[in-house]
Amino acid sequence: MVKSVPRPLVAGNWKMNGTTAMLKEPRLLAGMLRGVKLKCEVLVCPPATLARRVKAVMKGSRIKVGGQDCHWNVSGAHTGDVSAEMLKDAGCTAVIVGHSERRTNHAETDDMVAKKAKAAHAAGLIAIICIGETLDQRKSGKALEVASTQLKGSLPEGATAANTVIAYEPVWAIGTGLTPTVAEVAEVHTHIRNDLAKLMGDAGAGVRILYGGSVKPSNASELMAAANVNGALVGGASLKAPDFIGIIKAYM
Numbered sequence: 001m002v003k004s005v006p007r008p009l010v011a012g013n014w015k016m017n018g019t020t021a022m023l024k025e026p027r028l029l030a031g032m033l034r035g036v037k038l039k040c041e042v043l044v045c046p047p048a049t050l051a052r053r054v055k056a057v058m059k060g061s062r063i064k065v066g067g068q069d070c071h072w073n074v075s076g077a078h079t080g081d082v083s084a085e086m087l088k089d090a091g092c093t094a095v096i097v098g099h100s101e102r103r104t105n106h107a108e109t110d111d112m113v114a115k116k117a118k119a120a121h122a123a124g125l126i127a128i129i130c131i132g133e134t135l136d137q138r139k140s141g142k143a144l145e146v147a148s149t150q151l152k153g154s155l156p157e158g159a160t161a162a163n164t165v166i167a168y169e170p171v172w173a174i175g176t177g178l179t180p181t182v183a184e185v186a187e188v189h190t191h192i193r194n195d196l197a198k199l200m201g202d203a204g205a206g207v208r209i210l211y212g213g214s215v216k217p218s219n220a221s222e223l224m225a226a227a228n229v230n231g232a233l234v235g236g237a238s239l240k241a242p243d244f245i246g247i248i249k250a251y252m
């Protein structure tokens with residue numbers, strides 16, 4: 001049977017920001033959300049060094065903690081890397097894989113992203129798989145083609161609606177203040193939804209598709225209302241609790 005609309009997710013990606021001085025933000029966030037009826041799940045993805053601390057300061061809240069990347073191996077000679085098992089051990093429930101900054105700065109391919117997502121699943125983590133076109137690709141009319149290619153190449157065997165989230169993040173919208181129009185977002189998300197049906201059958205209907213790229217309190221409601229948008233992946237605006245709450249408000 002086809003699952004109805006998936007429960008939205010609003011996830012914050014702190015990127016390489018945050019020392020213990022930042023712990024006041026998740027504490028504030030947990031306080032602000034206490035007793036609030038939410039129609040979405042909330043996830044905070046701090047640097048791995050802070051995962052356990054962030055989880056501790058939000059103890060008792062419904063906010064979950066995630067990682068920003070993982071290696072596909074469980075352990076071994078991979079200096080500087082973190083495995084999905086390590087993130088799980090630190091209290092994470094999810095991990096972002098294939099973020100465009102990883103694809104660009106670390107030359108990560110779809111195949112590597114699929115291996116990372118598979119490792120996340122094996123560790124019991126939800127894999128948030130990021131895909132999205134560059135500005136040149138958008139300008140040359142290739143946004144849908146890029147979404148299809150990256151989705152097909154990055155989705156591992158064994159992906160289900162429960163263990164996988166897709167984040168559509170146009171590279172040109174990340175950290176720039178630019179966003180696609182609501183119609184453009186709806187077009188890509190509906191295309192991804194159709195591709196998920198082709199790749200996963202009925203289960204594709206239950207996979208959450210997040211929009212990411214310059215989401216802020218002032219544009220969250222209209223972007224989240226677009227067809228097949230099931231939440232947001234938020235970078236810059238997730239660093240300050242009041243801004244992040246302003247986005248979560250789209251689901252209050």
Ligand code: PEP
Nearest residue numbers: 174175212213214235236
């Ligand atoms: C991101 O890095 O995933 C992101 C969406 O960043 P920002 O919200 O700052 O554009």
